[in-house]
Amino acid sequence: MKRLGNDVGQVSILTVLCLTCLLGFVAFAVDVGILLRAKQVAQTAADSAVMAAVAEFNYGDMTAAANADAVQNGVPASAVTVNYPPLYGPHAGNSSYVEVIISQSQPTFFMKMFKRSSMTVAARAVATTVPSPNCVYTLGSAGTDIGGNLTLPNCSILVDSSSSNALNLTGSGSISAKSIGIVGGYTKTGSGTISPTPVTGMTAVSDPLSLTAPAFNAGSCNAGISYTDSTSHTVTGPSTPGGTICYNGFSNTGSGSVTFPAGTYIINGDFKTTGSGNLSGTGVTFYLPSGSNKFSVAGSGDLTLSAPTSGTYSGILFYQDSGDTQEMSITASGASNLSGIVYAPTAELDLTGSNSAAFNTDIVVGSLNITPGSINLSDYVPLAGSSPLSSPRLAE
Numbered sequence: 001m002k003r004l005g006n007d008v009g010q011v012s013i014l015t016v017l018c019l020t021c022l023l024g025f026v027a028f029a030v031d032v033g034i035l036l037r038a039k040q041v042a043q044t045a046a047d048s049a050v051m052a053a054v055a056e057f058n059y060g061d062m063t064a065a066a067n068a069d070a071v072q073n074g075v076p077a078s079a080v081t082v083n084y085p086p087l088y089g090p091h092a093g094n095s096s097y098v099e100v101i102i103s104q105s106q107p108t109f110f111m112k113m114f115k116r117s118s119m120t121v122a123a124r125a126v127a128t129t130v131p132s133p134n135c136v137y138t139l140g141s142a143g144t145d146i147g148g149n150l151t152l153p154n155c156s157i158l159v160d161s162s163s164s165n166a167l168n169l170t171g172s173g174s175i176s177a178k179s180i181g182i183v184g185g186y187t188k189t190g191s192g193t194i195s196p197t198p199v200t201g202m203t204a205v206s207d208p209l210s211l212t213a214p215a216f217n218a219g220s221c222n223a224g225i226s227y228t229d230s231t232s233h234t235v236t237g238p239s240t241p242g243g244t245i246c247y248n249g250f251s252n253t254g255s256g257s258v259t260f261p262a263g264t265y266i267i268n269g270d271f272k273t274t275g276s277g278n279l280s281g282t283g284v285t286f287y288l289p290s291g292s293n294k295f296s297v298a299g300s301g302d303l304t305l306s307a308p309t310s311g312t313y314s315g316i317l318f319y320q321d322s323g324d325t326q327e328m329s330i331t332a333s334g335a336s337n338l339s340g341i342v343y344a345p346t347a348e349l350d351l352t353g354s355n356s357a358a359f360n361t362d363i364v365v366g367s368l369n370i371t372p373g374s375i376n377l378s379d380y381v382p383l384a385g386s387s388p389l390s391s392p393r394l395a396e
Contacts (some may be wrong), residue, residue, distance in 0.1 A: 001013050035119060038106045038280065042123035045073035047394060050100035050125040053082055054392035055206040057098070059131055079104040086126050089396055097128045097395060126396035132208050132389040133178070134158050135379035139207060139345050140366040141183075148370030149173035149352075155379040159183065160204045161367075169194055207345050208389045209364055211313070212289055213321060214264055216246045221268050224249030227277070237261030242283065242311055252277055252299065260284045260305075264313055273299040280304040285313040285340075290321035295328045296348045303332050303357075307340025315380065315388045317361065320344035332357040341380060341389070351377075362389055 008239065025048050052069035053062040062084060067077035086092050086099035103122040135155035138145035145161040147168045157175075159166045159182040166184035169175050173192045180198040188194055200266045225247055227233055233256055238245045242263055249269025254259050260281030267288055273279060278301040285307060288295055295318070307317040317340025320328060325346045332338060332353035342349060349363065352371040362380045370377075 006159040011319070034108070035106055035121060038121045040121065041074065042121050043244045044071050044103070044209055046076040046100050046102045046123040046125040046129070047103070048073055048077075049080060050098055050127040051392045051394065053084075053098045053100060054127040057210070057390075057392075062098060062334055070102065075102055075104065076360065088124070088211045089126060091126055091128075091395060096124050099124065099126045115140065120309060127394050129390040130393045132391040134208070134389065134391065136177070136366050136368065137205065137208055137364045137389075139205075139364070143367065144168045145367045146175070146370075147368075150175045150177070150368075150370055150377060152177040152377060152379060154178060155362075156180065156338075158202075159198075159204050162204075167194070167198060183264075205391075207322075207364065208391060209341075209343055209345075211319060211322075211343065212317070213289070214244050214266055216244070216266050216268070216289075218246075218248075218268055218289075221246035221248045221266070223247070224251070224269055226251045226253075227256060227258060227275075228254045230254055230277075232257045232259075232260045232277075235261065235265075237265075238263035242308065252279065255301075257301070259291050262308065267293065270294040271296070273297050273301070276300045278302045283305050283308040285316045286318050287313075288318075288324065290324040293320075293324070293326060295320065295326070298329065298331045300333045302334045303330075303336040303338055305338055305340070315341050315362075316343060318342045318344070322346060328365075332359065339380065364389070 049066040049070045053066040056062050056065040063082045066082045067080050068167045070080045071077055081101040081355065083099040083325045086097050087093045091097040101124045103120060105118045106121045108119045133156055135152060136157040139160045141160055141162060143161055143163055145159045145166050153176065155177065156179040157177045162184040164185040165187040166182050167186040169188045169192045171190045171192055176195040179196060181202040182200050183202055186198050235258060237260065242262040244266065246266040246268055250267050250271050253275045255276045257278040259341050260377050262283035264285045264287060267286060270293055271288065272294065276299060284305060305317060307315050317338065320381050322345050327348045327351045328344050334356060336353060336357040341362045344365045346366045348367045348369060349365040350369045360380055
């Protein structure tokens with residue numbers, strides 16, 4: 001009997017010890033689960049933050065963008081480190097990449113019994129920019145960003161407006177693209193079609209271009225150009241091929257053709273055509289500084305203009321200063337052919353053209369209005385082979 005009592009006591013002691021170990025393992029499992037969850041949150045925040053940083057790659061505010069994005073994902077800015085170029089991994093030292101590291105202390109619960117009150121949770125992500133698959137960006141944050149017909153089978157449309165009618169189609173026309181993404185919503189009235197079905201509720205995209213405006217002294221610009229006759233004219237271009245020249249406005253109300261030699265033309269004033277003369281130029285960029293400039297191409301003559309394929313403004317055909325909200329208007333008649341990017345990130349662009357007119361152009365504007373049934377619009381990349389438009393992509 002005495003021996004049996006001793007056995008019962010031993011079993012009780014072993015049971016207590018086993019329960020203690022079992023509870024310890026349960027506590028450890030709970031804390032590990034919490035830490036793994038915190039790791040997932042940190043990795044998601046790091047991935048999102050580095051994409052936000054790369055989107056601001058050319059604007060000098062990558063750290064601010066990463067911090068702001070991380071805060072939106074529940075991570076304090078103090079836990080975010082942005083390294084440009086990366087310090088670790090296969091892309092270390094490569095200035096085409098950006099690295100974001102998130103590191104913060106995560107409190108434990110049951111592991112405190114083992115004097116482990118917290119553990120550091122870290123996550124890392126690396127991203128870069130790649131050529132953009134998108135060819136129409138409307139960056140206005142409110143109102144209707146796209147109205148009218150638009151057919152772009154080989155590239156995508158991104159609409160930043162948060163309005164319920166950010167994209168609006170009326171009548172029997174159509175809007176089609178490889179994909180359509182909208183921050184807000186879309187409306188359709190009439191028999192028209194939108195294809196594919198737009199993805200709504202997307203995150204607003206940043207300006208895909210980083211352009212530095214050409215420097216100029218307004219007081220040193222050449223006198224404005226005004227042609228009113230039927231004579232053909234060749235504009236005096238830059239002193240060096242592909243260089244820059246400034247004019248205090250341009251106007252062609254006559255019937256004579258006008259040719260622009262290759263280069264960058266700063267039009268410090270209105271740019272207007274209302275005549276029947278043709279307008280042509282190869283390797284040209286037209287820059288409109290911020291101000292009261294009016295850009296309106298509305299004549300009945302053909303437009304045959306193409307952007308340069310190299311240099312600072314490679315791919316850029318029309319460039320209105322990023323702070324200028326003045327509406328741009330382009331009417332392409334006859335067999336017009338425009339090749340290049342139209343960049344007016346805070347302005348409305350109105351496009352009109354005949355069925356025989358061709359636009360090989362990517363568009364980055366505040367909003368876009370296309371006259372129904374009157375224009376053929378194709379993306380610029382197949383024609384040029386490349387485009388300065390870019391989008392962020394995770395690399396690690």
